[in-house]
Amino acid sequence: MARVCLAGDCDSDGEGAADGLAQRVIRLRKGEPLYLLGDPLAALFAVRVGTVKTHVATEDGRTQVVGFHFPGEVVGLDSIGRRQYASYATALEDTKVCMIPMDVLRPLAACTPALASRVFRALDGYAQRTRALQTLLALMTAEERLVTFLLWISEGLAARGFSSSEFILRMSREEIGSYIGLTLETVSRQFSRLAECGLIRVKHRSVALVDKAGLRAIADRSAISPIPPGTNRRRGGEQRVPAQAVRTSAAAWATRTQPATAAMQADNPKINPFAWEAGNGQQ
Amino acid sequence: MARVCLAGDCDSDGEGAADGLAQRVIRLRKGEPLYLLGDPLAALFAVRVGTVKTHVATEDGRTQVVGFHFPGEVVGLDSIGRRQYASYATALEDTKVCMIPMDVLRPLAACTPALASRVFRALDGYAQRTRALQTLLALMTAEERLVTFLLWISEGLAARGFSSSEFILRMSREEIGSYIGLTLETVSRQFSRLAECGLIRVKHRSVALVDKAGLRAIADRSAISPIPPGTNRRRGGEQRVPAQAVRTSAAAWATRTQPATAAMQADNPKINPFAWEAGNGQQ
DNA sequence: CGCTTCTTTGACTTTGTTCAATACATGTGG
């Protein structure tokens, strides 16, 4: 909560300039746009309080929420490297964001390695989150999608120090559905169904996760697993002999200069779209 | 095709060191893994010839292709910023890649701004592609997905100087389906259906795009459009008054230091997962 | 040349969508 505005702990390089990043605080009321798709990319925005959604629309009027952004997170990363915003950003409730002008960020990042790496990690985090969504959308059932979504929200809240088992959703059923690739009716039905099973309690937008273990069991069915070798069970799939050699040689590069580093590697951490930037970034 | 191995046109900084990035060429036969999920992140790989898929698997055995990688593209970007590979990488056909060891890339990028920015753009490109997939998976029908996929392939080939209207797919129906969130049967049926309509010709893995305009019309239905203000048609949705002020002030930042730049902005380019890195990156 | 894998196609089932009606909150104005 304190680590807001990208420059939060940038004092490591004692610049002071980095703190100047947050040029200005902007207040948005519920439903107000922060920027529109196609607007010149003038700034990134760090959410201070409130919630922002980023979204796009298709030619024929379908709509797609591409991201929800909670306090501590940066809005606009999906447009970095472009000249114009690639999505709309709209406040879901009364919200305060601080503006990080690109004209300040760019030159400053160019001469401040710590800041550059911070931006880099933020972008990497964005990519990770989007990929988690990719798998959610490609191979989860409606139930798994909603459960996974709820757990993401829950973990995001926990990372920010709030109750992770009882919370109020800031977005409508339609927005949830749009985000996880379902219709609002299906979302609503899944909510009811989970409540029937005693896994959660729902009353409109307030949700209580009653049986977290049960929920996690559902989500874990579709969780990415490091165990099986992958798709190809073809006969040729076992031609791993030379591959072994390749991997060994690749690994050799890692070991050559920093053998200790290789040893103290942790497990693959789970990706959570809503807990990424709030925590100190698990890398 | 010539611009391979990340350092392709890095001679701008005359380092020479950048060209040393491609430490080693690795040959893979069809079906061979390049790396496994969980392996220590030792290197990125640039595809020289052939095709690589990156993929993951869930606890209960479902499989998901998260990316196809063609000549000129980098494999492993989804794992940058982590200590271990976040997916499997497997050759779809006999393939040559060159290895870019992280131990070389990291320090070199740290002191070579041109290279750092190159890596940054590659990561940005990866994020863009993943987001294009996100919308594909969330709101396209089976037909739109396959058509969009085919057009991506086609444009990717065109960007690399090959025929964009006739080509041979390197991946199976199952792999296509896994990538675009469908079963292999549905993919096959959609192929047949498109052929029936005279939009394409298919014979197993060789595809000819007969009526590109027709195909594009299908894909455009679900193409992202900058026109409508977005989701919220709520009464409060028109509270754009202060937002206008916000946007104006945000835009002012852009104009302040580089007014000319703002003026020569191009349209939002289309995102194409398979033409991104081959072309010189549309930004 | 024979085996395996991949692709196509058919019949049927499941899942989620669509259309529609009702109920629930919230916030606004009388």
Added chain:
DNA sequence: CCACATGTATTGAACAAAGTCAAAGAAGCG
């Protein structure tokens, strides 16, 4: 402060789209 209006949520029934199961035909590979 209450009543009404509006957007939001729930639920039902019919429908459509894609998934599953199954079998047969075509390519590729050893």
